[in-house]
Amino acid sequence: MKGLVLTVVLILIFTGYCFASELLIQTIEKFATENFGPEATIVSLQIKGQLGPFDEVQLTSYSRSKSFFSFLFKAYREKKFCGYVRVECELAIFAEVLIANRTVRSGEVLGNNDVTFQKVNLLALNVEYCAELDQVVGKIARKMFRQNEPLDARYLMKPPDVKAGQLLTARVTIGPIVATAQVRAMRDAYIGEKISVRNVSSGALIEGLLQEDLTVLVIGG
Structure with a gap:
């Protein structure tokens, strides 16, 4: 009992x-x-x-x-x-994210063969993870990523639209007259940014806005 x-x-x-x-x-x-x-x-x-x-x-x-x-x-x-x-x-939360296939050094441009998908726990990550190839391929790494490390969108940048030393055309409008000159970019820049350029003929340093057609619109013109 x-x-x-x-x-x-x-x-x-x-x-x-x-x-x-x-x-x-x-x-x-x-x-x-x-x-x-x-x-x-x-x-x-x-x-x-x-x-x-x-x-x-x-x-x-x-x-x-x-x-x-x-x-x-x-x-x-x-x-x-x-x-x-x-x-x-x-x-x-398990999901497929892009990781580095190899050690990627700062300044390198990522290609298709440099990345692969891997299932990870998103809650364990402290990164802005990438789930699409177009978020990564063609981008420049702004830090070193070790092999098998998830890629962080905060440290990926698209290549500049203009590189330092590149020859461009600057234009300035004065009334009905549009004047142009060949100039050299002093730094990397993206469309819509202010850029410093040097007049190839006179050596004068001027500033302008980089346009979609990669011409430089001189500020104040």
Whole structure:
């Protein structure tokens, strides 16, 4: 008889523990969905400390280190507070992102063979990840990326529209007259930017706005 009672008690304890665990999992899943979207999932979970059965929880605080979270819950049994529960878990959103196929040095232009797709946990990244080839191919690395490192869009730039030393045509409008001159770019520049150029004939240094046709519109003209 005592053995039967003990078995029933153990079953009740186990059932209560499973229900409490499921309650915590459901609450964390709701947190993950609300904060990171429906793709977020629990990778691992560990309940810290010992506490009797409970039927309700309230999330009071949490801390985060990349994809690892520590949650603190208030636990209730029949509407009465019965203690705190701490849960440590890892959350994930798995997606294919572009990584470096090799070590890419600062200043190098990335090509198709320099990158590949790899499935990673986005919550573990501290980068503006790239998921499309046109975000990467043809761009200049502004930092070194090691092999298998996810590429960070913050450190990728398109090549300049004009390079330092390139010969251009500058134009200035004075009334009905449009004057042009051959000039040399003093630095790299992008369309729409102010650029310093040097007149090839006179050696004079002037400034202008780089136009879409790669002519320089002299400021003040």
